[in-house]
Amino acid sequence: MAMVALRREGRRFLLSPMSPNPATAARSAILSEEFNPSGTRSISTQVVRNRMKSVKNIQKITKAMKMVAASKLRAVQIRTENSRGLWQPFTALLGDVPSVDVKKNVIVTITSDKGLCGGINSTSVKISKSLYKFTSGPEKETKYVILGEKGKVQMVRDSKNSIEMSITELQKNPLNYTQVSVLADDILKNVEYDALRIIFNKFHSVVSFIPTVSTILSPEVVERESESGGKLGNLDSYEIEGGETKAEVLQNLAEFQFSCVLFNAALENACSELGARMSAMDSSSRNAGEMLDRLTLTYNRTRQASITTELIEIISGASALTG
């Protein structure tokens, strides 16, 4: 990343004044001494000036990216808060039990396609991997479905045999329910699952994103769990319209629940991505500003040193002539 390269350059600046070595490559030394035909030496400030210009440009770019992310965030945040009402009735009805013990788990990880958004993708991937370890065991099978380019790249490194599907280019058009529901449909058709666990970053505020897991059970598992009581045990006390048998109702509910939860999760992750990008770009601009201050000091020192050298040479030359 650009900022890492700049930080490396900054460290080199701090080191080189301590041990000036004009013989070594001019790239690593700020003082590049040139020998003019008349034998006088002039210290070049060109290198420092170039660095200052590029750091200033980077600062402008990161500031602009922060503004863009902030403006996009406002719109997506409203939609996210509105979409929370979609899955809350489901959780009230069917509960959300991450500790359910099932044979076939599918972990759906939602990450972003674009980078420069801080650490949210790494935390999602880390949690997916630990959830994989948690749900694996004898006779159990766990698979990944990955949304987003960044997650795919990280997962491919060590878990590529457990990846079932990967989906990218989700945010080409603004997220809408139709798109996410078609995606949910594709996932449901192509994977066998007893429990789906969706991992995403929930948006709490512009600076805080909490990685969350939402668990959705397949209708058969819901039947099984309802026998053991609890929230699901009360399902029979509801009078449900729109289905003849309980199994059919549960299947409709499970499909619709997955679609709603996935929609909300995608929106929350998009919000978190924008918020994380805002804070990452903000700290980048601040770092660039600090670097610019350090470079300015070095530049001034170099400039003053060259003026002093010239003065000394002139004066000593003059005194040699008169003396």
Add this chain to the structure above:
Amino acid sequence: MPSQSHHRGESFRERWGRRISFGGGELRSSVVMASAAAGSSAAVPFWRAAGMTYITYSNICASLVRSCLKEPYKTEAATREKVHFAISKWADGKPEKPTCTLREAAKKTSSFQLKVTD
């Protein structure tokens, strides 16, 4: 005259590949699908028997409602119908070529022509 229309979607064609025709309010399907929910009971809704999931059924209904809107709202609603993503299945740790990006959901659902007769 009932209209014949093809099943939409590649995954449908792979799995079932049948034709469904809707006409005059009654459903004539050439093959009755045995879906998991139906089991042995005959009281499955027509869309489940046709192989649709609840999600696809509700999407079709939603796009029908959207097409009933009048003009300025109709184009606004059309922006909410755009579907685009690139999905690729993995086999043995290798991704297959991503399947072609999906067209707008409206195009998918327009292959069904429902005729409502009183």
